[in-house]
Amino acid sequence: MLQSLGQNLVFGLLVGALYGLVALGLSLIFGVTKFLNVAHGELVMFGGYASFYAFSMLGLDPFLSIPLTIIILFVLGAILYRLVFSRTIKLPEESKIKNTLLVAFGLSVIFQNLALRFFTADERGITTSYFSQAFTLGGVRFPLPKVAILVVTVIFLIILQLILKKTYTGKAIRATTQNWEAASLMGIDIHKVYLLSFAMGAALAGVAGTLVAVNYSIQPSMGLGWTMKALIVMVLGGLGNIPGTIIGGLILGLTESTTSFFISSNYREVAGLVLFLLVLIFRPQGLFGSKEA
Amino acid sequence: MKKNNIIKLILIIVVVALLVVLPLVIKNDSTINLVILVLLYILLASSWNILGGYTGQTNLGHAAFFGVGSLTTRLLWVNGVPFLLSFLAGGVVAVILALIIGAPAFKLRGVYFAIGTLALAQMLNLTVGNILPEMSYNPDLANYQLLPRYYLFLGLTLITILTAAILVKSRIGLGMMAVREGEDAAESLGISALKHKLIALSISAFFAGMAGAAFAYYHVSFYYYMPFGSEWTFDPMMMAYIGGTGTIIGPIIGAVFFVLLKQLLVWNVGEYHLIIFGTLFILIVLFLPGGLVEIWQKFRTFLTKKTKRRKKVLLKATIQNEDGIQRE
Amino acid sequence: MKARMSIMALVVIISLLLASCTPAPTPTPVATQAPLETQAPTATEVQYPPAPEYIEIGASIPLTGKFGSLGSQVKVGYDYAIADINADGGVYVAEYGTKIPLRLTAYDDESDPTKAVSNLEKVFTENNVVAYLGGAASGMHAATTAIAEKNKVPYLGVSFAWWNIHQRGYKYLFSPFPKSPDQARDVFKALNELVPTKEERPTNIAIFQEKTDWGNELGGLFKADAGPAGYTVAYYAEYAPGTTDFSTLIMEAQAANADMLLGMPNTPDGIAIVKQAAELGWEPKFIMLVRAPDAATWGEATGTAGDSVTMFAGWHSGENFDGIAEINAKHQTDFSRPADILVGPAYACVQILAAGIEKAGTLDRDAIRDAIAATEMMTVMGNVSFNADGTGNVLNPLVQWQDGKMELVWPADQKTADFVYPIP
């Protein structure tokens, strides 16, 4: 019983890391640009398909193809920004959020149907030769694909933090997040910053897609579910709060796993949504956000 | 102008009359089913528009009210409650749900409200699927008739449109629009934002619930959780936007357009209709926030300007002519 | 406001006009009037009424959405069978004294039962179809069979194991497909035959029941049949379809010492179950998942985790009945692999329907219905006859994934490979 609970919590944390990673891109984009890209789940889907085809056609290991996935999604994100989202940047914040939400929703409809057309409705997944290997610690099993989630998430969290904290571009992104007008007066080209943040967010979604394809399965209509998860996590962590997002993911993962352990796995998704609504109503700045940020 | 009004009134009467006699003239069930689909979407898009369009609260949980309405009506009706009673119960329960969630939901502003309502509908969808996973069958299949269902939808749609039209002309309607333009400004004018949002939500939910009730009566067999699906929010919302939010006619145009486009495209190019519809939706949100109605209005002002100009030219010509005559 | 109303009125009128003359996919010249007896009484030859151009059949198939991978297999089966029959001129209808080709009008319902229902209504009124062919997945059939009953149109459906629908007294519903009671009975029967030594058999069953009508039915039957066959149900759990994480269920099954898994997940859930079982180190000796492994991409998606998983697919391309070789050849050309498992049963549906029409000798739906009810014929899925409730008496082969391929392992006279047991 106790060991089982331990296993459950570990799985909750590992899966929660994936939720965090899925939300990371969404949160980055929202924080910097105030675009609410509800087509994020579809970007995750594209990432999943990119690594799936790299695996099945080129024989590339899904973890080795991550750079390739990043490039593809980065370019896709840049194109999306230029073609669609850049048209909303002049709007005041509130209507910007609303309009990008609507536009992104239209995009998700388009992407789903394009995916159906080109990837078919078949369920796809990546199963590597080493997927069932695991190590045991105190009677709790740590399967490699799940541990990989945590490793990849931590790596990308560190990379993202390094970019944001140490590079000039990263500082420009943070400055734009805090006050785009002041950033503009520093000589920062905010269009470039927006483009870059959007493309980076898309690339992060792509990485998450790889992990989804390895751990679960992918198909054209998977987007909404993952967008929902990302929204929950983003709100839990505080809108645009990068480290908070990962912690939010872990909390969601734990909430789900404990719900299935103590109540029923039928209600794990519902539990996440309830938590989301409670936080939304009673602490809209997120569990870790301060009012100012 | 007065003459114009009479023409419009006559047009409306003609349309309604046409819709009333339609199933008697066209005995084709498929056409009637198609019109029912259009009416259902008009109901959903118009009711969404009351809160989403006129009050400016992007409600992504409209399906929750539609679903609750259909669930209530179907359960009561299947279990032997008289039809009319179970039918009305659908709308009433939707309003009750609206009142329960309204106060906390409206603590959320703007985008928070949108994603909050989306989460709410998803939650209900999953929960109903968990509790009532089974298929609901029509209890009396042998005596199924399309006509009463058609008139039910028609009547409900007319009532919804009429209510919306009266509402937006009323003081409450003006208050709703003031809230849309800016809550703080509205409050400073003494308009309670919460009150108006709650009223709009309740009315919107009521008609969504009634649409659900009609759906429950219409459909031969469906899963109880299905009307809670997000497409029942997203499709009507897209229709309202494409037609033009914050207008009475917009959702109607949007719904008609959606269903026709879908029918035409399904027949000709397979599954492309959603790609085209999605693209159109994006274009409208980005470049034509007034929707198709705006195109029409622009076109009309363009026309009237043109005729006015032509009249002016004619007038000038006549004057010149008269001058000429005088000179002769 | 008045201005708006006028626009509204205009639009509604236009829409109504458009709606009333919406183009049908093709004009439907089907004559349903009874032949005029008074015509040409002097002729010595039998005078036939003018035959319709086609025998119209309608279908709604999930080609996209969550059942898309099943529906597309079904569609291929229908298309192949109709092409084969029409290559021969069609079906001979005595009433018209000639062969009439079949024509299928099929729409995609996106795996949405509501859309499936309106699709069937549409083909009924616009194409005046004499019969319906079903889509895929029990949950979809549950919605569409009611329409067949309402419209009194014979309905033939596969990928359809739900038995309970047949107990609603529907007269027009026929399904030449193994049903839940067959599957529950045969899983133990097959296992006992394939593993003759009792000590080697698994003993403790874990049942993961999907929380749907059909899941409830099959789960209950598994449970009921286990005891008499010599097995114990050690763990029984329900889950909602769409669950992405089964670790709790798997760990509890493990804790209950289950060495055999029975379930009926949809494809994504099934993939998640076998992958997570492997990750958690649960190694049951036998896994039967009805439905999920039906997907042609199962092997690719699950790799070694999905290997040795068994299912009751209703058919397999390796069976030795007449006509299968031709189907496989065609499928090989079109898709570079032998026919998928739902192609055969779908093909058989059209065979049964064609035979029924020919026997009825008319395009009257009730006559065709009666003829189908009396079916007793060889098809690509073997001998088929129907019970009074519309369920079919058909072969129920056990199929197992081996090295990324589906192999037929039971019954012995049809098998294409040996049963792999226990799961390595």
Add this chain to the structure above:
Amino acid sequence: MLNLENVNIFYKELQAIWSVSLNVQKGEIVALIGPNGAGKTTLLRVISGLHRCASGKIDFLGRQIEKEAPEKIVEYGLSQVPEGGKIFTGMSVLENLELGAFVKRARKEKNQNLEWVYEIFPRLAERKSQQAGTLSGGERQMLAIGRALMSKPQLLMLDEPSFGLAPILVERMFETIEKINHEGLTIFLVEQNVQSSLELAHRAYLLENGRIVGEGKGKDLLTFESVRSSYLG
């Protein structure tokens, strides 16, 4: 150096600035004074490229800049300290200053500029690793000016640098501005604190309801009857 000619500006439908012409010469301190809502901030936003003017010409060092992007204008050597400072509160003082040197031209000389700024505002050097959000009001204003100086501008525009500061700090602020000016920087100052700014400025413009209503030497304006009665009372 900076030359505005017949600039008209609209906010949505409303005209905020009516045909404003003014100029700032090299080495000067020029003040733009006027009541709240006169359109001073709007004018600065337009010069910086954050908002577009409807018509008119803006010339900076011989370049037409009225259609340029804000980042280009900074690159040309025109920097603005926005109203209220608008420092990046979530970042350290040093990071704020580094961002000031974002443009390519300034990045090369970042270290010299940093020393220069620390020399002007020794307080910033003491707090360089502190989170900017924790600074006091005076320090924030220093940081905002220091940040703008980091881009090594030729013309510095200050929007209400004295706003919200205690009188003693205001005085010090004006002293600093004068000091910076002595080091060769041209300054365009927007202020409500008429007395101090007119004492400081070489020249001044008076803006009311979007129109220039007066212009002259700073000290001359101080004696203007209308100015005296309206602002100094």
